[in-house]
Amino acid sequence: MQRLEKLYEGKAKVLYSTDDPDLLIQYFKDEATAFDGKKKGIIQQKGVLNNKISSRIFRYLEGKGIKTHFVDMPTEREMVVKRLKIIPIEVVVRNIAAGSLSKRMGVEEGTPLKETIIEFYYKSDPLGDPMINEYHIRAFGLAGEKELREMEASALKVNRILSEFFLERGIILVDFKLEFGTHKGQVLLGDEVTPDGCRLWDKDTKEKMDKDRFRRDLGNVEEAYREVLKKVME
Numbered sequence: 001m002q003r004l005e006k007l008y009e010g011k012a013k014v015l016y017s018t019d020d021p022d023l024l025i026q027y028f029k030d031e032a033t034a035f036d037g038k039k040k041g042i043i044q045q046k047g048v049l050n051n052k053i054s055s056r057i058f059r060y061l062e063g064k065g066i067k068t069h070f071v072d073m074p075t076e077r078e079m080v081v082k083r084l085k086i087i088p089i090e091v092v093v094r095n096i097a098a099g100s101l102s103k104r105m106g107v108e109e110g111t112p113l114k115e116t117i118i119e120f121y122y123k124s125d126p127l128g129d130p131m132i133n134e135y136h137i138r139a140f141g142l143a144g145e146k147e148l149r150e151m152e153a154s155a156l157k158v159n160r161i162l163s164e165f166f167l168e169r170g171i172i173l174v175d176f177k178l179e180f181g182t183h184k185g186q187v188l189l190g191d192e193v194t195p196d197g198c199r200l201w202d203k204d205t206k207e208k209m210d211k212d213r214f215r216r217d218l219g220n221v222e223e224a225y226r227e228v229l230k231k232v233m234e
């Protein structure tokens, strides 16, 4: 399958059309951004590592009954996916306080939560992805009620599946971000599931194995992504 026309270039990936109108190719780049693109850099081989990590996770989730856009990984930087009509909402799932939640609530990173938290953010680069709630989603028609309930159920199920998956490999799934879209009327998990959009901590040392190493200049970013790939392939 060939890449044809470039449809969209994002911060970490490029989307291309193919000769099949139902399928697109996601091309994974090495570019990394943080803080709404204010911080920019390159993580060597990130595109290859993230494509492999995400493909492995999508295949695993499909095997557990989660509907995703994943079709195939034909090359190291390319993923064939179903064409989605994107739902402009980022769904964040949190098991442990970290990042913006720690800041907003004034609690130390690593504070356990009594219950899993789901948050919604409006996907808009110019606005810096503001946090929204279900009322905003309905009032602005960002998603229908049925889509919203399906996204929520899928996000919670993905959390249960991946928390166990990572823990079996010595990694704590602290929080993560998912994106969804519709394809032929079905809500599918889209985008990617990689250390760019997840917080992953070593179970024993609590060492960070995700994009926080880049955001916070902790060093050994590529090494951490490589270690995540090794673990998810086990």
Ligand code: TMP
Pocket: 092, 098, 099, 100, 101, 129, 175, 176, 177, 196, 197, 198, 199
């Ligand atoms: P946060 O603590 O910065 O709100 O991030 C929560 C989780 O969502 C974390 O795993 C990183 C991920 N995330 C993204 O993938 N993209 C984003 O734009 C943001 C803000 C967070």
